[in-house]
Amino acid sequence: MGPMSALTRNEAQLRAQLLDVHHYVVGLDLTAGDDTFESATVIRFTANTAGDTFLELKPDLLHSVALDGNPLDPAALDGNRLPLTGLTEGPHELRVDARMRYSRTGEGLHRFTDPADGETYVYSQMFMDDVQRVFPAFDQPDLKAVFEFTVAAPAHWTVLANGVTTRLADRVTDGAGIWQSAATPVISTYLAAVAAGPWHSVTTEHAGLPFGIHCRQSLAPHLDADADEILSLTKDCFDRYQEKFTEPYPFDSYDQAFVPEFNAGAMENPGLVTFRDEFIYRSAVTDTERQTRAMVIAHEMAHMWFGDLVTLAWFDDIWLNESFAEYMGYQTLTEATRFTDTWTEFGVTRKAWGYDADQRPSTHPVAPDPDDVPDTASALLNFDGISYAKGASALRQLVTWLGEKDFLAGINTHFARHKFANASLADFVDSLAAHTERDVHAWARIWLRTTGIDTLTPQIEESTDDGDGPGGWTLTVDRKGSRPHRITAGVYHHDPADARTLERTELLHLDVPSDEVLSATGPRPALLVLNDGDLTYAKVRLDETSVETVLRGLSGIPDALTRTVVWNSLRDMVRDGELAPGDYLATAEAHLPEEHDLALVQGVLTFARTQIATRYVAPEQRTEALATITSIARDLLRRTEDGSDPGLRLTAVRTLIDSATQPDTPAAWLADDAVPGGPALDPELRWRILARLAVLGAIGEHDIDAAVADDPSATGQEGAARCRAALPTAQAKAAAWDRLFHDDTLSNYLFTATAQGFWQPEQTDLVREYVPRFYPEAVALAARRGPAIGEAAGRWAFPAYAVDEANLQAGHACLTDPDILPLLRRKLVDQLDDLARALRVVRTA
Numbered sequence: 001m002g003p004m005s006a007l008t009r010n011e012a013q014l015r016a017q018l019l020d021v022h023h024y025v026v027g028l029d030l031t032a033g034d035d036t037f038e039s040a041t042v043i044r045f046t047a048n049t050a051g052d053t054f055l056e057l058k059p060d061l062l063h064s065v066a067l068d069g070n071p072l073d074p075a076a077l078d079g080n081r082l083p084l085t086g087l088t089e090g091p092h093e094l095r096v097d098a099r100m101r102y103s104r105t106g107e108g109l110h111r112f113t114d115p116a117d118g119e120t121y122v123y124s125q126m127f128m129d130d131v132q133r134v135f136p137a138f139d140q141p142d143l144k145a146v147f148e149f150t151v152a153a154p155a156h157w158t159v160l161a162n163g164v165t166t167r168l169a170d171r172v173t174d175g176a177g178i179w180q181s182a183a184t185p186v187i188s189t190y191l192a193a194v195a196a197g198p199w200h201s202v203t204t205e206h207a208g209l210p211f212g213i214h215c216r217q218s219l220a221p222h223l224d225a226d227a228d229e230i231l232s233l234t235k236d237c238f239d240r241y242q243e244k245f246t247e248p249y250p251f252d253s254y255d256q257a258f259v260p261e262f263n264a265g266a267m268e269n270p271g272l273v274t275f276r277d278e279f280i281y282r283s284a285v286t287d288t289e290r291q292t293r294a295m296v297i298a299h300e301m302a303h304m305w306f307g308d309l310v311t312l313a314w315f316d317d318i319w320l321n322e323s324f325a326e327y328m329g330y331q332t333l334t335e336a337t338r339f340t341d342t343w344t345e346f347g348v349t350r351k352a353w354g355y356d357a358d359q360r361p362s363t364h365p366v367a368p369d370p371d372d373v374p375d376t377a378s379a380l381l382n383f384d385g386i387s388y389a390k391g392a393s394a395l396r397q398l399v400t401w402l403g404e405k406d407f408l409a410g411i412n413t414h415f416a417r418h419k420f421a422n423a424s425l426a427d428f429v430d431s432l433a434a435h436t437e438r439d440v441h442a443w444a445r446i447w448l449r450t451t452g453i454d455t456l457t458p459q460i461e462e463s464t465d466d467g468d469g470p471g472g473w474t475l476t477v478d479r480k481g482s483r484p485h486r487i488t489a490g491v492y493h494h495d496p497a498d499a500r501t502l503e504r505t506e507l508l509h510l511d512v513p514s515d516e517v518l519s520a521t522g523p524r525p526a527l528l529v530l531n532d533g534d535l536t537y538a539k540v541r542l543d544e545t546s547v548e549t550v551l552r553g554l555s556g557i558p559d560a561l562t563r564t565v566v567w568n569s570l571r572d573m574v575r576d577g578e579l580a581p582g583d584y585l586a587t588a589e590a591h592l593p594e595e596h597d598l599a600l601v602q603g604v605l606t607f608a609r610t611q612i613a614t615r616y617v618a619p620e621q622r623t624e625a626l627a628t629i630t631s632i633a634r635d636l637l638r639r640t641e642d643g644s645d646p647g648l649r650l651t652a653v654r655t656l657i658d659s660a661t662q663p664d665t666p667a668a669w670l671a672d673d674a675v676p677g678g679p680a681l682d683p684e685l686r687w688r689i690l691a692r693l694a695v696l697g698a699i700g701e702h703d704i705d706a707a708v709a710d711d712p713s714a715t716g717q718e719g720a721a722r723c724r725a726a727l728p729t730a731q732a733k734a735a736a737w738d739r740l741f742h743d744d745t746l747s748n749y750l751f752t753a754t755a756q757g758f759w760q761p762e763q764t765d766l767v768r769e770y771v772p773r774f775y776p777e778a779v780a781l782a783a784r785r786g787p788a789i790g791e792a793a794g795r796w797a798f799p800a801y802a803v804d805e806a807n808l809q810a811g812h813a814c815l816t817d818p819d820i821l822p823l824l825r826r827k828l829v830d831q832l833d834d835l836a837r838a839l840r841v842v843r844t845a
Contacts, residue, residue, distance in 0.1 A: 004058065004079045004080045005079050005080060005081055006129070006375040006376045006377040006378075007056070007129065007139065007140060007375060007376045008374055008375045009314050009316075009370060009373065009374055009375065010374075012140040012142070012314060013314075015053050015054075015138065015140065015143070016140065016142050016143060017048065018047060018048055018049065018051050018053055018087075019045050019046065019047060019048065019053060019138060019143060020045060020046045020048065020143075021043065021044075021045040021138050021143045021144070021145040022044045022045055022046065022145055022146065023042075023043070023044040023145055023146045023147075023148075024041060024042070024043055024135070024137070024145055024146070024147045024148070024192070025041065025042040025148050025150070026039070026040075026041050026134075026135045026147065026148070026149050026150070026192075027039070027040040027041065027149075027150045027151075027152075028040075028109075028134075028135075028149065028150070028151045028152070028194065029151075029152040030122060030151060030152060030153045030154070030157075030196055031152055031153065031154060031174065031176050032099075034102075034111070035101060035102060036060050036099050036100060036101050036102065037099075037100055037102060037109065037122075038097075038098075038099055038100075039059075039096075039097070039098050039099070039100045039134065039135045039136075040095075040096070040097045040098075041094075041095070041096050041097075041135045041136050042093065042094070042095050043055075043093070043094045043095075043096075043136070043137075043138070043145075044091070044092070044093050044094075045091070045092055045094070045138070045145075046090065046091050046092070047087040047088065047089055047090060047092060048089065049089050050086075050087060050088050050089050051087055052083065052084065052085045052086065052087065053084050053087065053138075054081040054082060054083050054084060055081070055082045055084060055094065055096070055136050055137070055138060056080050056081060056082075056129070056132045056136065056137060056138070056139045057077075057080060057082065057096065057098060057132050057135070057136035057137070058080045058100075058108075058132045058133050059077075059098035059099060059100055060098075060099045060100055060101040061098065061099040062074040062077050062082075062096075062097075062098045063097040063098055063099065064095075064096070064097045065082065065094070065095070065096050065097075066094070066095045067084065067092060067093075067094050067095075068092055068093055069093075072084075080129075080132055082096075082136070094136075096135075096136045098135075098136070100133060100134060100135075101133070102122065103133065104745065104746075104747045104748070105263075105747070105748045105785065105786065105788040105789055106125055106261055106262060106263035106748045106788050107125060107130045107133060107263075107786065107787070107788050108124070108125065108126075108130045108131075108132075108133025108134050109122055109123070109124050109133065109134045109194075110122065110123055110124075110125060110259075110261060110262075112259075112260040112261050112714075112747075114216055114217075114218050114260070114713075114714060115712050115713065115714055115716075115717055116218035116712055116713045116714065117217060117218050119197065119198050119216065119217055119218070120197060121195070121196070121197030121198075121199075121216060121259065121260060122195070122196050122197060123193075123194070123195035123196070123197075123257065123259040123262075123274055124192070124193050124194050124195065124269075125262070125263070125264075125267060125274070126189065126190045126191070126192055126193065126269075127190050127267060128190060128315075128376050128379065128380055129190075129376050130190075131189045131190060131192060134194075137189045138189070139189045139190070140188075140189070140314075141188040141189070141190065141311050141312055141313065141314070141315070141422060142188075142311075142313045142314070142422040143188075143189070144186040144187055144188050144311065144420070144421070144422070145186055145187070145189075146183050146184055146185070146186055147162060147163075147181075147183070147184045147187060147192045148163070148180070148181055148182070148183045148184075149161045149162075149165075149179075149180070149181040149192075149194050150178065150179070150180050150181075151178075151179045151181075151194060151196060152171060152176045152177070152178055152179075153176060153177050153179060153196045154176060154177070155170065155174075155175040155176060155177055156198050157177060157196050157197055157198055157199075158196070158197070158198065158199045158201065158214075159177070159179035159181075159194065159195075159196045160194065160195045160196070160199070160212075160214065160255055160257055160272055161179075161181035161193060161194045161195075161271075161272060162181065162184045162187070162191070162192060162193050162251070162269060162270050162271045162272050163181045163182030163183060163184050163251070163252055163253065163271060164181070164182045164210065164252055164253050165179050165180065165181045165182075166179065166180050166181075166182075167179050168180050179196075181194075182252055184251070184270065184271070185250055185251065185270075185420055186420050187270050187308060187311075188311050191268070191269055191270055191308060191311075192269070193267075193269035193270075193272045193274065194272075195214075195257045195259060195272065195274065197216070198217055199214040199215065199216070199217075199257070200214065200215055200216065200217050200219070200220035200223060201213070201214045202214075202223065202224065202227045202231070204231055206234075206235050206238065206254075207238065207239070207242070207249070209249070209252070209253055209254060210253045210254075210255075211231065211234060211235070211253070211254045211255070212253075212254075212255040212256070213227060213230055213231065213234075213255075213256045213257075213258070214255065214256070214257040214258065215257075215258040215277055215280050216258075216260060216277065218713060219258070219277060219280045219282070222280045222281060222282055223258070223280050226280070226281065229290070230256070230293075230297070233294050233297055233298075233337055234254070234256065234297055234301070236336045236337050237297060237298045237301050237332055237333070237336055237337070238254070238301060239336070240332050240335055240336035241301060241302065241304075241305070241328075241332065244332075244408060245305055245411070245412060245415060246412040246415070246416065247305065247309060247412070247415040247416065247419055249304060250270075250304065250305075250308070250309045250419070250420070251270045251271040251304065251308075252271060253271050254271060254273075254301075255271060255272045255273070256273045256275060256297070256300075257272060257273070257274050257275070258274075258275045258276070258277035258279055258280050259274050259275070259276070259277055260277050260714060260749075261714075261747055261748055261749045262274060262275065262276035262277070263748060263788055264276070265296050266296050266299070266300045267300075268300045268303030268304070268307055268308060268321075268325070270304060270308045273300045273301075275296065275300075279293045279296070282682070282683055282684065282713070282715060283682035283683050283684035283685065284646070284650055284679060284682055284684070284685075285647075285650075286598055286602070286647035286648075286650055286651060287598060287647050288345060288598045288599045288602055288647065291333070291339045291342060291345060291599075292345070294333055294337060294339055295329045295330060295333055295339075295342060295345075296329070298328070298329035298330075298332045298333050299325045299326060299328070299329030300325070300329075301329075302324065302325040302328040302329055302332070303321060303325050305415060306320065306321060306324040306325060306328070306411075307320075307321040307324075307325065309415060309419050309420065310414060310415055310418040310419060310421065310422070310423050311421075311422050311423075312422065312423070312424070313422040313423065313424050314370065314373065314424075315373050315376065315379030315382070316367070316368050316369070316370045316372070316373040316379075317367065317423075317424055317425055318379065318382055318383065318387055319366045319367050319382075319386075319387045319391040319448070320367075320423070320424075320425065320428060322383070322387045322388045322391060323366065323387060323388065323390075323391025323392050323394065323395055324391075324392075324395065326350070326388045326389065326391065326392035327391075327392040327395040327396060330342045330343060330346050330392070341560060341561075341597070341599075343534060343561060344560045344561050344564050344597055344599050344600065345599035345603075346389075346392075347534045347561065347564040347565065347568060348564055348567070348568075348599050348600055348602075348603035348604075349599070349603055350385075350388065350389040350392070351389055351393060351534070351537070351568065352568060352571065352603070352607075353385035353388070353389045354385040354386060354388070354389030354390035354393060354537070355385075355453060355539065355568075355572065356385060356575075356834075357384050357385035357386050357389075357390070357830075358385070358386055358390055358451065358452060358453050359452075359453065360829070360830050360833045360834075361829060361833055362381070362384075362826055362829050362830055362833075363386065363451045363452065364382060364386060364451060365386075365448060365449050365450055365451055366386060366387065366390055366391045366394055366447070366448045366449075367425045367444070367448040367449060368382065369449070377822045377823075378822065380787060380822070380823055381822060381823060381826045390537060391448075393536070393537035394447050394448065394537055396535060396536075396537075397447070397485065397486065397535060397536045397537060398443065398447070400486050400535045400536070401438070401443070401484075401486045402432070402436055402438060402440070403436075406432070406435045406436045407432070409434075409435040410431045410432030410433075410434065410435045410436075411431070411432075413431040413434055413435065414427065414428055414431035414432075417431060425444065425448065429441055429444045443484075446482065446483050446484065447483055450482060450483070452481065453481065453537070453538060453539050454479055454480060454481025454482070454483050454485070454537075454538040454539070455479070455480040455481060455538065455539040455540075455541060456477055456478070456479055456480075456485065456487070456512060456530045456531065456538050456539070456540050456541065457477070457478045457480070457530075457541040457543075458475060458476075458477055458478075458489070458528050458530055458541075458542070458543050458546075459475070459476045459477070459478055459543070460473055460474070460475055460524055460525075460528060460543050460545070461473060461474045462524050471521070471522070471523070472519060472520055472521040472522060473519070473520055473522075473523075473524040473525075474517050474518065474519045474520075475489070475508070475517070475518040475519075475520075475528070476517050476518075477489075477510060477512050477513075477514070477530065479512050479513050481538070483538075484511065484512065484513070485510075485511070485512040485531075485536040485538060486509075486510075486511055486512075486535070486536070487509075487510050487512060487530060487531045487532075487533075487535060487536050488507050488508060488509055488510070488531070488532050488533050488535065489507070489508040489510055489528060489529065489530050489531075489532055490504050490506075490507055490508075490527075490528070490529040490532030490533075490562055491504065491505050491506040491507070491508065491520075491525045491528055492504050492505065492525055492526055492527035492528070492529070492549075492557070493505050493523075493525055493526050494526050494553075495556075498556075500553060500555075500556045501556045501558070502526065502527055502549070502553055502556045502557050502558070503558070504532075504558065504559070504562075505525075506520075507532065510530075524545070525546075526545065526546075526549045526553075527542075527545075527546045527549040527550065527553075527557070528542075528543065528546055529542075529546070529562055529565055529566060531565055532561075532562050532565060533561060533562075533565075534561055534564060534565050539569070539572050540565060540568070540569045540572075541569065541573075542566070542569055550566050550570070550587070551583065551586075551587050551590075552590075554566060554567075554587060554590075554591045555590075555591035555592075555594035555595060560596075560597040560599075560600060563595075563597070563600060564597075564600060567600060567603070567604055570584055570587065571584070571607055574612070574616065574841065575837060575841065577840055577841055577844040577845075580845050581612045581616045581617050581625070581841065581845055582617075582621075582625075582845070584608070584612060585608060585612060585625060585628045585629070586628075588604050588605070588608055588628075588629075588632055589628055589631060589632050589635075592604060592605070592632050592635075592636070593632065593635035593636060593639060596645075598645075598647050598648060598651065601636070601648060601651055602651055605629065605632065605633075605651065605655050608625075608628075608629050608632075609626075609629055609655065609658060609659055611838075612625060613625035613626050613629060613659070614761055614800075614801060615800065615801070615803050615838040615841075615842075616838055616841045616842060616845070617842065617845065618842055618845075619761070619764070622761060623661055626659045626661055627661070629655060629659045630655075630656060630659045630660070630661075632655070633652040633653075633655040633656040633659065634652075634656070636648055636649070636651070636652035636655075637649065637652045637653070637656070637677075640652065641677050643678070646678075646679070649678070649679065650679060653675050653679065653685065654685075654688060657669075657685070657688050657689055657692050658688070658692060660692055660696070661696075662696070663692075663693050663696045663698035666689045666692055666693060667689075667693060667698055669681065669685075669689060670686065670689045670690070670693070683711050683713070683715060683716070683719075684715075686707065686711070687707070687711075687715070687716070687719030687722075687723075690703070690704065690707055690719065690723050691719070691722050691723050691726055691757065694722075694723040694724075694726040694727050694728075694757070695726045695728070695760050695762055695763070696728075696762070697727070697728045699723070700727070701724070701727070701732075704720050704723045704724055705720075707719070707720065707723075708720040714749070717750065718749055718750060718752075718753040719753070721739075721750050721753040721754045721757065722753040722754065722756050722757040723757060724736060724754075724757065725739075725753075725754045725755070725756075725757030725758045726757035726758070726760060728760075728762070728763050728766055729766075730766065733758065733763075733766060733767060733770070736754055736757065736758050737758070737770060737773075739754055740754055740755060740758070740781075740793075740797055741777040741778075741780075741781050744784060744785055748788055748789065748792060751789060751792055751793075751796075751797075752792050752796050755792065755793070755796035755797035756796055758770075758797065759797075759799050759800065759801050759802075760801065761801045764801070764802075767799070768802075770799070771799045771802050771806070771807050771810065772806075772810045774797065774798065774799055775810055775811060775813070775814035775828075776814070778790075778793045778794065778797065778798075778814075778824060778828075779814065779817055779819070779820050779821070779824065781793055782794075782820070782821040782823075782824040783819065783821060786821075787821065787823045790821045790823050790824040790827075791823050791824065791827055793824065793827075794823070794824045794826075794827025794828055794831060795827055795831075798827075798828070798831045800831065800834070800835065803835060803838045803839055803842060804839070805839070807835060808832060808835055808836060808839065811828060811831070811832040811835070812832060814828065815828060815829065815832075
């Protein structure tokens with residue numbers, strides 16, 4: 001078998017002209033053993049003209065192939081391509097029988113055995129080109145077809161698929177269940193899905209359709225505890241989408257399966273959405289984390305229309321799927337559920353993700369030129385903060401500029417025109433343009449086809465009272481960049497009754513750029529916030545007076561979303577070398593103890609701990625930075641002693657654990673199995689404490705063994721792997737390194753956990769020798785194990801703590817390797833740019 005080939009856009013276009021694919025009948029036998037399964041597929045298609053083409057599959061062993069009853073030579077398989085030559089015009093039937101290999105990396109058909117009870121589960125992740133790991137396909141998004149699954153599974157298993165499944169019979173030889181799924185409407189190959197195992201299920205009916213939520217048996221009590229919340233959110237979002245969209249929900253059921261070792265947050269398989277099962281909470285979580293789960297539920301449901309009903313024609317338009325679902329998920333939560341402040345969390349976490357991605361050399365337009373996405377390997381690189389967060393921010397600005405009524409009218413026209421088919425950016429813009437006089441095509445060119453972030457800076461000029469009239473001030477906005485913005489600007493003065501509080505006295509509506517100079521009488525504002533309300537995508541700078549005001553009085557700003565804009569501005573200033581990291585920490589110390597928005601507290605503390613204390617201050621200043629963060633957390637603990645805000649208290653406890661420089665306090669909590677005044681320790685907090693104690697050298701292997709014996713769950717196994725890799729001994733580091741880079745049986749989640757434990761700023765001397773080794777070994781690992789592990793290596797196993805020139809130079813030398821896997825190369829480019837930025841910040845500070 002030759003090397004695997006990425007599908008090119010040109011190849012896809014030629015094949016789409018040649019073929020119409022009608023129907024897949026996929027038979028899977030999941031009883032063949034622990035490593036492989038049998039896959040038997042019948043594909044019915046039509047050749048529009050005579051010609052040659054190919055089918056894709058990645059088998060462990062190809063048993064047989066027959067075209068219209070005539071056998072083809074399995075040895076003709078070249079890499080992942082089976083040539084189909086001499087096709088005649090007209091209908092054809094292709095039969096392929098193969099043995100396929102289960103995945104341990106979350107690609108294809110992933111198999112997982114739960115260490116808590118020994119039960120096994122399998123689920124598919126077909127995205128991009130991983131359907132070929134499960135069954136043969138003409139694998140491109142614009143060759144949609146009907147799918148049916150027939151699955152043989154162990155007798156006590158349940159099988160889920162895109163359509164409603166029925167257990168038809170039991171196999172006489174071994175009692176295996178034979179399951180059949182209902183035929184789907186036409187969908188793309190990457191959206192076909194199956195999940196099988198002894199699922200614990202909670203089912204109901206809504207709007208005349210069966211709804212279900214499913215998880216592993218060992219998580220059953222935790223799913224049951226949250227089932228009402230999950231199903232209520234699901235129904236509320238479903239009803240809201242049915243109100244917004246004129247096209248009805250297009251599938252026969254709505255199942256949500258929470259599956260183990262899932263690489264993404266979720267996957268929008270029609271009728272069978274798969275989620276990472278960390279969303280089934282074993283331990284206490286904050287309400288912001290519950291909101292995140294709700295957002296993912298809403299995001300994936302939006303895909304049923306935008307992505308599944310109407311699908312991209314090629315992967316240059318991946319933003320059409322993800323930006324829309326991102327925007328609609330946050331907006332629909334705000335409209336239809338108890339989570340009414342979702343845009344604050346978006347601004348804190350998602351928007352910052354987009355801003356960071358857009359300032360790296362790997363940035364790309366929200367809607368890249370098709371020639372810049374020539375194949376599936378390059379398409380995989382664009383699942384980032386630009387396609388999600390920047391794109392959603394652009395859509396939010398579009399709604400502000402266009403008006404929601406016209407925006408929704410355009411979307412519904414788009415659905416009506418392209419349902420059960422494929423569409424492009426041009427199609428989407430044409431649908432919007434049908435409902436407005438505004439030049440949407442020009443807007444799309446400026447916003448979606450360009451890269452980078454605009455920076456908006458207020459210029460305030462004061463005039464004094466010269467005796468002829470009252471003094472006043474004028475406002476102009478400087479724009480560094482090229483995009484038009486419709487924004488609001490908040491004018492704030494100190495509240496006369498309470499000097500600590502800022503009062504918004506006016507909200508200005510601005511179009512930027514503009515020659516207009518706004519003028520007002522009276523004293524200049526204490527604070528002026530551009531993009532108040534966070535309706536556009538731009539870096540916002542504060543004038544000098546406003547900077548002084550927020551450093552002293554940020555917590556006095558009344559609205560959480562305005563505070564988000566200000567905190568993001570301070571964050572950007574730190575990253576750009578315009579605000580000292582210590583000043584950011586001092587501002588956090590002054591104002592976070594008074595902050596009531598949990599998303600803001602979590603976001604600021606995360607940036608402070610993972611970026612400032614770890615990367616943006618010199619090593620000798622790290623202890624002082626951690627002490628400041630610890631002081632903030634202690635203030636939050638004192639504030640929540642009355643039990644009034646358990647989420648805030650939990651955030652404070654987590655921060656204290658992660659920032660501890662001495663083992664005494666977390667060790668005492670572990671010994672008492674509780675934090676004084678609460679909370680009691682749950683599995684997540686115990687493993688968090690153990691990980692920190694491992695870093696500090698306060699526990700050993702025997703303590704980890706005892707802990708995993710008490711918690712043998714998958715999460716416990718991951719916690720133990722993280723702790724073992726974090727132990728400050730040469731032997732522990734050597735063993736962890738060997739598991740990461742030489743043990744190709746390590747699952748994706750155990751790889752990530754081990755990598756998370758390995759690099760620790762407190763262990764610089766111990767791990768220094770591994771920094772130059774990382775680059776060649778990561779390249780070799782990715783070549784052996786593929787994109788998912790390659791991406792995990794670039795993300796989690798990268799020596800990010802080593803903010804020095806030697807690391808930077810070694811990384812840039814690695815990028816000259818022509819054989820590096822594209823996804824790993826992209827990850828390293830981003831990591832090295834972040835590393836160079838951290839170096840600049842440290843030197844400036």
